[in-house]
Amino acid sequence: xxxxxxxxxxxxxxxxxxxxxxxxxxxxxxxxxxxxxxxxxxxxxxxxxxxxxxxxxxxxxxxxxxxxxxxxxxxxxxxxxxxxxxxxxxxxxxxxxxxxxxxxxxxxxxxxxxxxxxxxxxxxxxxxxxxxxxxxxxxxxxxxxxxxxxxxxxxxxxxxxxxxxxxxxxxxxxxxxxxxxxxxxxxxxxxxxxxxxxxxxxxxxxxxxxxxxxxxxxxxxxxxxxxxxxxxxxxxxxxxxxxxxxxxxxxxxxxxxxxxxxxxxxxxxxxxxxxxxxxxxxxxxxxxxxxxxxxxxxxxxxxxxxxxxxxxxxxxxxxxxxxxxxxxx
Amino acid sequence: xxxxxxxxxxxxxxxxxxxxxxxxxxxxxxxxxxxxxxxxxxxxxxxxxxxxxxxxxxxxxxxxxxxxxxxxxxxxxxxxxxxxxxxxxxxxxxxxxxxxxxxxxxxxxxxxxxxxxxxxxxxxxxxxxxxxxxxxxxxxxxxxxxxxxxxxxxxxxxxxxxxxxxxxxxxxxxxxxxxxxxxxxxxxxxxxxxxxxxxxxxxxxxxxxxxxxxxxxxxxxxxxxxxxxxxxxxxxxxxxxxxxxxxxxxxxxxxxxxxxxxxxxxxxxxxxxxxxxxxxxxxxxxxxxxxxxxxxxx
Numbered sequence: 240x241x242x243x244x245x246x247x248x249x250x251x252x253x254x255x256x257x258x259x260x261x262x263x264x265x266x267x268x269x270x271x272x273x274x275x276x277x278x279x280x281x282x283x284x285x286x287x288x289x290x291x292x293x294x295x296x297x298x299x300x301x302x303x304x305x306x307x308x309x310x311x312x313x314x315x316x317x318x319x320x321x322x323x324x325x326x327x328x329x330x331x332x333x334x335x336x337x338x339x340x341x342x343x344x345x346x347x348x349x350x351x352x353x354x355x356x357x358x359x360x361x362x363x364x365x366x367x368x369x370x371x372x373x374x375x376x377x378x379x380x381x382x383x384x385x386x387x388x389x390x391x392x393x394x395x396x397x398x399x400x401x402x403x404x405x406x407x408x409x410x411x412x413x414x415x416x417x418x419x420x421x422x423x424x425x426x427x428x429x430x431x432x433x434x435x436x437x438x439x440x441x442x443x444x445x446x447x448x449x450x451x452x453x454x455x456x457x458x459x460x461x462x463x464x465x466x467x468x469x470x471x472x473x474x475x476x477x478x479x480x481x482x483x484x485x486x487x488x489x490x491x492x493x494x495x496x497x498x499x500x501x502x503x504x505x506x507x508x509x510x511x512x513x514x515x516x517x518x519x520x521x522x523x524x525x526x527x528x529x530x531x532x533x534x535x536x537x538x539x540x541x542x543x544x545x546x547x548x549x550x551x552x553x554x555x556x557x558x559x560x561x562x563x564x565x566x567x568x
Numbered sequence: 569x570x571x572x573x574x575x576x577x578x579x580x581x582x583x584x585x586x587x588x589x590x591x592x593x594x595x596x597x598x599x600x601x602x603x604x605x606x607x608x609x610x611x612x613x614x615x616x617x618x619x620x621x622x623x624x625x626x627x628x629x630x631x632x633x634x635x636x637x638x639x640x641x642x643x644x645x646x647x648x649x650x651x652x653x654x655x656x657x658x659x660x661x662x663x664x665x666x667x668x669x670x671x672x673x674x675x676x677x678x679x680x681x682x683x684x685x686x687x688x689x690x691x692x693x694x695x696x697x698x699x700x701x702x703x704x705x706x707x708x709x710x711x712x713x714x715x716x717x718x719x720x721x722x723x724x725x726x727x728x729x730x731x732x733x734x735x736x737x738x739x740x741x742x743x744x745x746x747x748x749x750x751x752x753x754x755x756x757x758x759x760x761x762x763x764x765x766x767x768x769x770x771x772x773x774x775x776x777x778x779x780x781x782x783x784x785x786x787x788x789x790x791x792x793x794x795x796x797x798x799x800x801x802x803x804x805x806x807x808x809x810x811x812x813x814x815x816x817x818x819x820x821x822x823x824x825x826x827x828x829x830x831x832x833x834x835x836x837x838x839x840x841x842x843x844x845x846x847x848x849x850x851x852x853x854x855x856x857x858x859x860x861x862x863x864x865x866x
Contacts, residue, residue, distance in 0.1 A: 246706030251718075365600070365854075369847035371798055373805045373821060374839030381829045381836075502713040506802055510825070521806055524717050536718050 247540040248300060251533050252293055305537070306530035310523060315534040318519060323538070324409030325395060326515035329508070330500040332435035333442070338493060341443040342482075345450025345489075350477060352455065360447060367444030372503045376437040376510040383433060390433045393512035397426050434511040438503050442496040449492050453485035460484075487554060494550030498543035591859045601855020607848025615665040622661045627654035630813040638831045648833035650824065652813075656833065659815035660841045666816050667845060670731055670800040671793045677735040679789060682742025683781075687773045689743065690750025701747065707740040712799055717808065727800075727816065730809040734799055738792070745788055749781040756780075783860035790856055794849035801842050817842045 280286055284295055299305065305315035348360040384392035391397065395411050396404060400423040407417045412431070415424040457463060458481055466476050505517040512518075516535060523531035595601050619625050623645075633653030641648045647656040689700040707715070712734065719733035750773070753759060762776050801818030803809035810816025812823060817838045824835030 246702060250706050361600070365847060365850055366843075369794060369798075369850050370843045371801050371805075371818070371821075371839060371846070373802065373818070374843060377821070377825060377828065377835055377839065381832060385829045505713060505717065506805065509806065520714070520717070525807065532718060536714060539714050 244541070244544055247544070248297060248537070249293070251536050251540070252296055300537070305534040308523070308528055308531040308534075310526050310528040310531060315530050318531065319516065319534050319538055321409065322514065322516040322519045325411070325513060326501070326504055326508070326517060328410050328412065328431065329435055329438065329513060329515060330497065330504055332431050333439035333500050333503075334493065334497050336436055336439035337442040337446050337496065340439075341446030342450050342486075342489065345447045346454055346477060346482060346485075348447065349451045349454035349458065349485075357451075360451070364444040364447040367440045367447075369444075370440060371506075372437060372441065373506045373510055375440050376434070376507050379433045379437050380510065391426075391430050392433075395427065395430050395513065396423065397430075400426055434507050434513055437510075438500055438507045441503065442493075442500065445492055445496065446489060450485060450489050453488045454481055457481045457485045483557075487557060490554060490557070491550060494546050498539070498546045501539045501542065594861070595855050595859040598855050598858060600851045601858070604848050604851025604853070604855055607844060608852050611664050611845050611848065612668065614661055615668050618661045618665050622655075622658040624655040624658045627658045628662045628815055638827070638834070640831075641833055647837040648831075650820070650834045651827065651831075656820070656837055659820060660817065660838055663815045663817040663820060663838060663841065664845065666727065666810055666814070667797045667800065667842070670727070670734075671796045673731050674735040674738050674796045674800075675789055675792060678738030679742050679785070682739035682744075683746045683778070683785065685739065686743040686746025686748075687750050687777060690747040690752075691754055691769070691773050691777060693751070693754070697747070697751075700743065704740045704743045704747075707737050708744070712737055712795075713802055716799060716803055717806070725808040725811065727804075727810045727814070730800060730803045734796060734803075738796065741788070741792070742785070745784065746781055749784060750777050753777045753780055783856075787853055787857045787860060790849055790853035794846040794853070797842065797846055797849070 284292055287295070303316050305319070307313070308315050308318050311318055344360050344363075348357045351357050380392050383389045396415075400415070400420065403420065404411075404415050404418045404423050407414050411427040412424065415427045454477075463476060463481055466480055467473070501517065504513075504515065505521055507513065508515045508518040509521060516538065520532065520535035522528070523535060614621065622628075631652070631654055633649075636645075636649050636653035637651055639645050639649040639653075645655050645657065647660065649655055650659070685700050685704075689697040715737050716730065716733040719729075719736060754777075759772060759776055762772050767776070800809055801816070801821075804816040804818030805822045807822065810819045812819055820838035821835045821842075824831070824833075824838070827834050
């Protein structure tokens with residue numbers, strides 16, 4: 240895990256310093272004079288040798304100093320911490336949809352192998368994996384937001400509540416409760432449903448398929464046959480014995496997907512005007528805000544590494560036979 | 569008659585043909601595999617023949633005909649027209665061209681690089697293996713879209729840069745897959761036999777091990793084509809891929825969002841076109857996976 244993080248920092252550093260022409264030029268724009276660029280470059284330490292720059296950058300990173308955002312003029316870390324809860328709320332909800340809808344569909348499909356439901360789920364899973372997230376987001380907006388008018392189309396909270404709810408944690412579902420407003424809480428939920436569902440689609444397809452295939456694998460095992468032989472009810476065998484074992488590959492995928500959702504969130508947040516990390520990242524890309532971009536990339540990589548590590552721990556707990564693979568996270 | 573058969577037998581042994589036939593039967597047993605093959609084949613044909621079959625080839629670039637802007641789907645314009653009065657069907661057909669070119673270029677660069685690195689790592693082992701796989705893991709620690717964003721952002725946003733950005737990280741998947749395959753083949757008897765016969769390392773890697781890794785690689789390439797197309801479309805949608813007036817499918821969806829929901833066809837049809845193509849690749853790849861009976865992580 241440590242090595243992965245070190246590698247990640249080098250990679251992000253390389254993207255920010257080695258690949259582009261000149262971060263100072265990008266920060267100031269095409270119209271700045273050569274002197275201005277040189278001055279800012281000196282200020283940013285860009286005229287130092289690269290190893291020195293890397294050490295500077297790393298020592299900043301270790302104390303949480305990611306520099307200043309050229310766009311918002313705030314310290315990048317502050318911006319990131321401000322934006323992160325909205326994104327975490329979104330991808331956590333998307334993960335819940337992925338698991339809450341995907342796993343049951345996969346289990347039922349496996350139990351009706353070859354039947355109509357199995358085939359329908361198969362088609363659905365294929366479609367869910369294949370649909371571009373921005374397309375499904377737009378379709379949801381038009382269908383459920385505009386024509387059916389079930390859910391709001393943009394933002395995290397309706398205007399009438401956004402003044403009344405102050406920021407405690409940054410998680411809107413928590414903040415509205417802390418504020419003691421049930422109506423605002425419901426409003427926050429209704430804003431969350433469409434983007435989270437749109438974001439969860441691709442992963443849901445994968446969860447359905449992996450759950451189905453591992454259920455099918457496990458169903459053929461001796462211990463399942465044996466528990467059937469004891470006369471234990473079919474559904475109980477399916478949920479208590481098969482699913483527990485079939486869940487291991489599913490969980491591995493979910494861990495990977497949780498971090499991948501951050502990539503998908505880049506798109507979904509733009510479509511739904513969700514004021515999160517990804518939207519901040521895209522803005523930093525479009526305005527060539529290098530420090531902010533490095534921060535966003537770093538946070539995402541960090542979450543990926545940490546999530547995989549946590550999944551390894553959970554897997555170890557579920558199935559002690561799996562050896563913790565040292566630093567492969 | 570009999571001489572013909574023997575000639576054929578000399579080229580491809582009956583046992584080999586029997587194997588192929590069985591594989592084909594496994595493939596054809598799934599209607600979705602056939603559907604996938606038809607979709608991918610159809611789209612490739614459409615893309616190749618684009619200048620011939622597109623109803624209004626002149627609408628591909630910055631053509632304008634504001635009198636016909638926002639025509640809903642009709643016989644003259646089956647998918648309607650966009651804000652500049654351009655035929656959307658024509659632009660979707662040419663958009664398929666760009667999408668397939670993106671996939672072909674990214675995989676054309678990423679697959680050979682990744683496969684070579686994977687072969688070296690898997691066959692050599694030791695510190696070479698460790699070094700290559702550490703670098704690979706690092707690249708894999710970020711969603712491709714985010715890395716592509718980071719790379720695309722430091723250059724001018726063009727489709728060429730987007731292709732470069734996506735290609736520069738796609739090799740990692742192939743390095744990992746091939747490394748696993750090569751490592752598992754290393755101790756096989758045919759490799760040991762070749763080593764005893766005095767074959768060189770390059771010969772063993774390319775002529776002995778590689779042919780035995782081809783089926784999983786082919787499956788992976790097919791499944792990946794869909795993902796590359798999705799990634800490219802997403803980059804274009806954000807504004808870092810194909811630039812207007814070029815007809816990128818993601819670009820077209822993005823340009824139509826301001827006219828939703830009234831002029832829905834401007835966004836919805838190009839979006840649906842991406843979906844169909846990616847679905848085709850996924851169904852085809854899944855069919856090939858059944859056919860070769862290989863495990864490939866997606």
